[in-house]
Amino acid sequence: MNYYSFKIVVEKEAEDEGYYAYSPTLPGCFSNGKSLEETRKNIREAIRLHLESLLAHGQPVPQDDKLVHIEELTVGVP
Numbered sequence: 001m002n003y004y005s006f007k008i009v010v011e012k013e014a015e016d017e018g019y020y021a022y023s024p025t026l027p028g029c030f031s032n033g034k035s036l037e038e039t040r041k042n043i044r045e046a047i048r049l050h051l052e053s054l055l056a057h058g059q060p061v062p063q064d065d066k067l068v069h070i071e072e073l074t075v076g077v078p
Contacts, residue, residue: 004051004061008043010036025062026050 006023013020013032021043022030031046033039054061 004063006047007064008040008047010039010043023047025064 006025008021008023010019010021018032018034019036019039020030020032021039023043026047029046029050031039031042033042051061
């Protein structure tokens, strides 16, 4: 079994009570859920299925070559 690591972004749904998740490394791979826990579970499954498809078609699995770091930044504006 091979293991891959991906950074994910989880955002609050704008018009819903749930959450939306995606990985910047895997364009087009996303999921959602009603809670953070459900969203994490769903994006893990979406990524697993995405990777299985890539590998089945002989395509490489992208890694975070360009994505260096994600952090929260607070800026004060007078």
